Amino acid sequence: MAKKALSMLSKSQEAAATCVCFNLRKASRAVTQLYDGILQETGVRATQTPILIASYLAGEVTVSHLADTLVMDRTTLTRNLKPLEDQGLITVKTGNDRRTKAIALTSQGKAVLTRVLPLWEKAQKQIVGGLGNDRFKSLLAELSAAVSVARS
Amino acid sequence: MAKKALSMLSKSQEAAATCVCFNLRKASRAVTQLYDGILQETGVRATQTPILIASYLAGEVTVSHLADTLVMDRTTLTRNLKPLEDQGLITVKTGNDRRTKAIALTSQGKAVLTRVLPLWEKAQKQIVGGLGNDRFKSLLAELSAAVSVARS
DNA sequence: CCATAAATTGCGTATATACACCTATTCTTG
DNA sequence: CAAGAATAGGTGTATATACGCAATTTATGG
Numbered sequence: 001m002a003k004k005a006l007s008m009l010s011k012s013q014e015a016a017a018t019c020v021c022f023n024l025r026k027a028s029r030a031v032t033q034l035y036d037g038i039l040q041e042t043g044v045r046a047t048q049t050p051i052l053i054a055s056y057l058a059g060e061v062t063v064s065h066l067a068d069t070l071v072m073d074r075t076t077l078t079r080n081l082k083p084l085e086d087q088g089l090i091t092v093k094t095g096n097d098r099r100t101k102a103i104a105l106t107s108q109g110k111a112v113l114t115r116v117l118p119l120w121e122k123a124q125k126q127i128v129g130g131l132g133n134d135r136f137k138s139l140l141a142e143l144s145a146a147v148s149v150a151r152s
Numbered sequence: 153m154a155k156k157a158l159s160m161l162s163k164s165q166e167a168a169a170t171c172v173c174f175n176l177r178k179a180s181r182a183v184t185q186l187y188d189g190i191l192q193e194t195g196v197r198a199t200q201t202p203i204l205i206a207s208y209l210a211g212e213v214t215v216s217h218l219a220d221t222l223v224m225d226r227t228t229l230t231r232n233l234k235p236l237e238d239q240g241l242i243t244v245k246t247g248n249d250r251r252t253k254a255i256a257l258t259s260q261g262k263a264v265l266t267r268v269l270p271l272w273e274k275a276q277k278q279i280v281g282g283l284g285n286d287r288f289k290s291l292l293a294e295l296s297a298a299v300s301v302a303r304s
Numbered sequence: 305c306c307a308t309a310a311a312t313t314g315c316g317t318a319t320a321t322a323c324a325c326c327t328a329t330t331c332t333t334g
Numbered sequence: 335c336a337a338g339a340a341t342a343g344g345t346g347t348a349t350a351t352a353c354g355c356a357a358t359t360t361a362t363g364g
Contacts, residue, residue, distance in 0.1 A: 008262075011269045012205045018292060019272070020279045021180075021187045022202045026223045027295040028176045029321075030302040035173045036322090047350065050174045053164045064312065071178045076351050078314065083349070099312040099359045110160075117163045120171070127172045130301030131294065139294040140170060142287050143179040149282030150182040181351075188352090199320065216342060228321050230344065235319070251329045251342040 020146065031127065038123040042116050048084060049120060051077070052113050055090055055105040062100040071147060084109075172298065183279065190275040194268050200236060201272060203229070204265050207242055207257040214252040223299065236261075 016022075035046035044052065054069050055061065063081070067074040081103065084090045089109035095102040105113070128136045168174075187198035196204065206221050207213065215233070219226040233255065236242045241261035247254040257265070280288045 008266060008269065009209075011273065012208055012265070015269065015272055015276070016202065016205050016209060018276070019202065020276060020288070020291070021183050021198045023292055023295045024176065024180045024183050025199065025320095027298045027302075028173075028180045029225075030223065030299045031173050031176055033322080034302040045349075046173045047177065050168065050171065053168050056160075056164055057168060062312080063314095071182065073181075073352050074313080075315085075353080079352095080350065095312095097312080097360070101313070113164070114160060117160065117167065120167055121163065124167070124170070124172060127298065127301055130304070131297055135294050135297060136172070138290055139172070139298065140175055142283065142291040142294065143175045145283055145287060146179045146279065146291065147182045149279055150179075150186040152282070177350095185352080197319075214342075215344095225322050226343075227323080227345085231322095232320065247342095249330075249342080253343070 024146070034126065035120070035123045038119050038126075039116060042112060042119060043087070044089075044112060044116050046123075047080065049116055051080060051084060052089060052105060052109055052116070055103055056110065056113055058103075060102050060104045062095060063103065064100075066103055176298070186278065187272070187275045190271050190278075191268060194264060194271060195239070196241075196264060196268050198275075199232070201268055203232060203236060204241060204257060204261055204268070207255055208262065208265055210255075212254050212256045214247060215255065216252075218255055 032046045035049075039046060039049065050070055051066070054066055058066065058069065061069075063078060064074055067077040070077065072080075081090065081092060085092050088106055089112055091104050091106055092101050093104075094100070131139065184198045187201075191198060191201065202222055203218070206218055210218065210221065213221075215229060216226055219229040222229065224232075233242065233244060237244055240258055241264055243256050243258055244253050245256075246252070283291065
């Protein structure tokens with residue numbers, strides 16, 4: 001009994017301090033709030049920026065393909081596209097293969113992206129500057145590795 | 153014109169590849185799904201585990217204090233407490249200072265935590281094993297630094 | 305050519321996140 | 335002690351996330 005209770009206490013302390021999932025989510029919350037604050041004047045959120053960028057880079061793309069690119073659940077992306085479509089930043093139309101939807105950035109979306117990118121850079125520089133370039137590069141590499149491990 | 157378009161393209165490519173916010177969120181999604189899959193049989197989610205653990209370690213704690221501990225928005229925590237209370241894993245009662253709420257883990261919550269912790273360890277070992285101990289420790293340190301920078 | 309499998313997407317449901325605003329309680333001070 | 339300040343918490347609203355299931359369309363094997 002005493003042993004089990006002790007193990008529960010020490011394991012809880014270890015989990016609180018070292019859990020990769022918790023610490024990733026914690027950092028995500030903090031960093032997302034920083035980006036959101038800086039991007040606020042554009043009306044675009046930190047979470048929406050990658051979608052706009054990927055749409056811009058892909059030209060015209062299906063929901064599933066875009067979800068793969070963003071390493072995002074397909075149904076999550078579908079929900080996330082809605083406010084962007086409502087704001088006129090993207091269009092969603094039926095593709096030639098009528099099972100698919102073709103996502104494309106509108107000219108308004110491109111205009112907004114032009115305003116977003118300098119602010120993104122500002123936020124990014126605050127983080128990179130605070131971390132230092134070495135830790136920044138190390139962080140990116142480890143996040144990439146974590147994704148590979150988690151999905152393998 | 154050509155210059156601006158080029159800058160937009162290259163900046164978009166840079167953002168897609170290096171954005172700290174996006175890469176953190178991406179890794180959070182992937183890692184959370186791994187933990188969720190392993191924890192599934194307990195009925196407790198990866199996001200709920202830290203709340204149970206912090207409640208267990210704190211003994212009895214107010215919403216705001218728990219939110220500080222978890223580096224989580226107070227109102228987010230309030231919403232997250234609801235399903236845990238519904239499942240009977242925690243109790244929420246008015247504190248002596250009647251402005252406050254006292255959060256406490258129930259005996260059922262402790263029993264569930266006993267089942268959760270070994271599975272948490274299993275998930276954690278998959279990630280740590282995949283990353284290697286050096287990269288794991290480095291990742292934790294950089295996430296901690298990122299939180300400090302983002303909140304400063 | 306048709307029956308069936310595969311591919312693509314949407315929707316129902318539930319939880320996670322956080323900002324703005326509101327209420328209730330306690331503290332502070334004249 | 336009463337009025338304003340400070341503190342603790344909840345609610346409305348909007349977006350983010352993802353699992354399971356259903357619907358539609360395309361590809362494929364006999």
